[in-house]
Amino acid sequence: MILEDNLGPEGDSIYTALMQAHEGLTEAQSHALNARLVLMLINEVGDADRIKAVLQEARTPTPGA
């Protein structure tokens, strides 16, 4: 799993694009967008082991939460 930064100098612009994708949507529409986004990114990764590892990791509570 890639824990280190993989976005380089484009991190801020990618994050901004993600926020812009949600602009003007209701909360329900945003949830739907997120679900589609996760499914599409899963398909981009395409590797079952990696996807399952990331799913498990995302499910683990973070210390800050």
Added chain:
Amino acid sequence: MAYDYAPFPYTAPPGLTAPEQRHPVVIVGAGPIGLAMAIDLAQHGVASVVLDDNNVVSVGSRAICWAKRTLEIFDRLGVGTRMLDKGVTWKVGRLFHGDKPVYSFDLLPEEGHKYPAFINLQQYYVEQYLVERAQELPDLIDLRFLNKVTGHADKGDHVVIDIETPDGPYQLEADYYIAAEGAASPTRKRMDLPFEGQTFEEHFLIVDVEMEKSPFETDSPERWFWFAPPFHHGQSALLHKQPDNIYRIDLQLGPETDPKAEATEEKVIPRIKAIVGDTPFRLDWMSVYKFRCAKLENFVHNHVLFVGDSAHVVSPFGARGGNGGIQDVDNLGWKLAAVLSGDAPAALLDSYNTERTHGSAENILNSSRATNFMTPKSPIEALFRNEVLNLAATHPFARKLINSGRLSQPCSLQGMQLQSGNHPLVGQSLIDAPLDGGWLVEQAQGAFTLLTFGEQTAPKVDGIRALHVATPGPDLARRYGSGCYLIRPDGHICAHFDRPEPEAIAAALARAKGQTQ
């Protein structure tokens, strides 16, 4: 101890009794940008009159974070070391989520630079030092306090300016008129120029407090930023140290805020006590503000030129306001001097517009992104922001997404018209390095400079100063590699050559002066 705001003297200007000769340059505004502009022009031999409606330095600390590149420019203007000596040096930014540290970044992890990543110094000190520096150049800088500009008219090849003084009105003529009046720019409003961008609804409270005991747990001062700090529920907070034991505290207040009610001791003192506990403190200055990111489409309007906040404003997170303005000055000074002396065509001023609207757009982009991250506009934005902060403790990639301000960096002019070639350093501002008995920034700025190393011999080219380093130290060698460099008076590298050939150097110089395209 509180700063002593001593007024500058007013003397009745000669124009009240008899018309004055046309001045090469009139600068409106004696803030850091206007004063730096006058000094820069004077160092290039250009006389100016500086008009200001006020007669004291800025009240309140206002712009406090001065970046390395700005200090290098101030070095050239003769106030850099004075600022460094007085200022509080810092280079580490530390981020907290709640009461937990999540991330810290070092803005200048390497040695071998005259100036640090940042100093904090109150704007009133910067203005005082610049006024005192300007007073050392009395033949070239005419400082006129309590001279309020009430109107101006561009006559094609010069500008006529209407001025009010305590002794009545008078007029001046100038070849060029530079507006350096700050964000509210009356010149911009008189000309009815659109000033467009993004307005943020969020209110912020700035407080300066004086206290003996440092709130930092580290020995050296840092920039501390909190998301959702325990002492300021659900909002953000920023802490900086300034000279004289003054601390800057910046608190996000939310969009639904009454600024008048918030900027009172009754409201502010409990907020400060929540942060510093029982430590005794004195309230020095406070202000509640909203901000926007906006700029003029064009900084050059025939013989009227805009610099600093008159031309562009940004949110404060990233210290890109004052630092961006000083880069305007650095860019404009030598160009205007070359145009006035006939050494360059008037079209060279268009490159000031191109290069600095580009720099200011970059500053606005970075400042807007930081502000958007800090002030989520919707529940979904808040959700993503909080999960980035939660992930940051265990997933380093998320730390890079936390945006509490991307701190001011000089912009690259790579690929723009005055530069020659595509060597990676071309367009960058020079990177400092130690030289025998000094620093590169002390010797390579202020005039076109050809930097050569080792066995190379610098050819004589008119209008170029040679700087030859026979045995480059390790920092210089590593930062510049091989070949030689042509450096503009504003410290930007405009050409790289494998070998110092006079024809190629002369061609790059002509291009950098806008004589050829």
